[in-house]
Amino acid sequence: MNNKKSAAQAEGFELQELHELGEYLAKQDFSRESDPAAVLRQVRSRSIQKQQEDDRMKNKQRIRRPVMIAASLLVAAVVSVSFVRPSFAQEMLERVLNSVHLGHIEVAQMDGSHPKEFPDAWKGKIFDQEGNPVTSFNPMPEAIFNAAGEAIVNFDGDKLITLSEQEQLDKEASEQKFTVKEAVKLDQYALFKVKLPEYLPEGFAFDHGEFYKDEAGVSGQIVELFFASKDKDKRIWMQLRLANEENAFSMATDDKVEQVKIKGTDAVLVSDRSLDWEANGVMYGLSTRGLDRAEVLKIAESINW
Template sequence: MRKKKAVQPDFTEQEIQELGRYLASQDFSRESDPAAVLRQVRSRSIQRQQEDDSMKNNQRIRRPVMIAASLLVAAVVSVSFVRPSFAQEMLERVLKSVNLGHIEVAQMDGSATPVFPEALKGQIFDQDGNPVTSFEAMPKAIFNAAGEAIVRFDGDKPITKSEQEQLDKEASEQKFTVKEAAELDQYALFKVKLPEYLPEGFVFDHGEFYKDEEGVSGQVVELFFGSKDKNKRIWMQLRLANEENAFVLSTDDKVEQVKLKGTDAALVGGRSLDWEANGVMYGLSTRGLDRAEVLKIAESINW
């Protein structure tokens, strides 16, 4: 049986220009092994980037341009590479798209290997100092010209381990930790709803807010749940639903549109959920839990 191909509209010149402006303002860095990102360059899930990066992804543009932008998840395509044929190719790779209001989730075909961009040539090397010029047979570890290990990318700029450590330090100074669940509502701009059901062994550990010039910002809160089983993890992010906090996710994992108590939600890879309800954007990420448990946790939240 021939596989049905997703149909997407053509790009106009105005949309291409808009996409270029959008890409120029975004940070597509990822919390993951950089060599694996470059090796696969598939649309890895944007879900739950490093907390500091997720705050930067706050601009929305007209669909379907936004969908194409969300697919540039490896941060290896500079604005100069955004051309009509490329943008149309990216749209054609979208297999499924789920619109949840201020959240967009796109499943794409990650089988195609993209062209290695000129912006990265001469910037990354293997452990023997040989330049990396192709996504084919990527080395497990990559380095800059000075031999420093590269841990991720900020746009088309390689970030070394030492640079990342400094960024992490600065990011940690911009966080405000709340240990007691009952105190979360004192800082959030919305009612913080925690799951009433957690798998055996899990308990609420702490919440984190961001700081801004005026003090603690209540627009976003991240919730962490601890377990003695280190192979299992539950993490949530709640955002005030507005244009500033809107974001896109893209992945080559399976995306399912499901219902949570009558509310549309996107289930990615059977282990993470995103939905919007009553002015709040919910993101639930798990590790080591099955699909049924993930859904049960989400459905136990009385939003």
């Protein structure tokens, strides 16, 4: 890692970058990056689980993800406006605890202890199971509802998304995907050699890969790989991207961020469950749930890039 560059980025979130963050997040739905049933109540203490993993499964259903920031880092409503105050930029600066930069990948660890202000736009619109209004993130009920009693499972900027609305969004997103069931056929569509782990924990097996569609058909820039297990409490998911500026991304999280080595290559490990690295023109993202640190590293080490 270029320490000088990393330090400069950690110390210098530009106002313009935060402006772009606000505009970007305002358009997001976080449907794949987070556990839908818990997104809002985890704004302060992310599961991401996923969440780093889920948050990254959340990895926006987009070919281009210029900036990604975890739901637990910022309340979407805070940055969903078209401008960001200089005082907010300074606050963000002070909250950066660690930053790792790897080619087209950047991950920042933020101080998540700062209290979050409940968005005015949500007041009077969120209720608990008994119908009591929810006006604070501390605590946030495990289940929340709108005034009509519909379960709220997600958000898009200030907009609260109900279960039925999310199901429609997921349906539309699935229509923009192309599924490949056989691992040997993945290379027919990817713009790079798709490398799968040679080691998987007992009970896991490759299930399918997903490519995005664009105007020209199937885009080979990004492939998502899913591995099935009979144990529903465990999960392995990967995302491979062609390493270029279009697919470069930044993430911020209040989980632990650590720079590690995978077969001599620099990688960033988040919360001992998720790994990102870049090698031979490909960006690798490995997300897991229910596995320990040693297993996560072993899976990554088994990929012969």
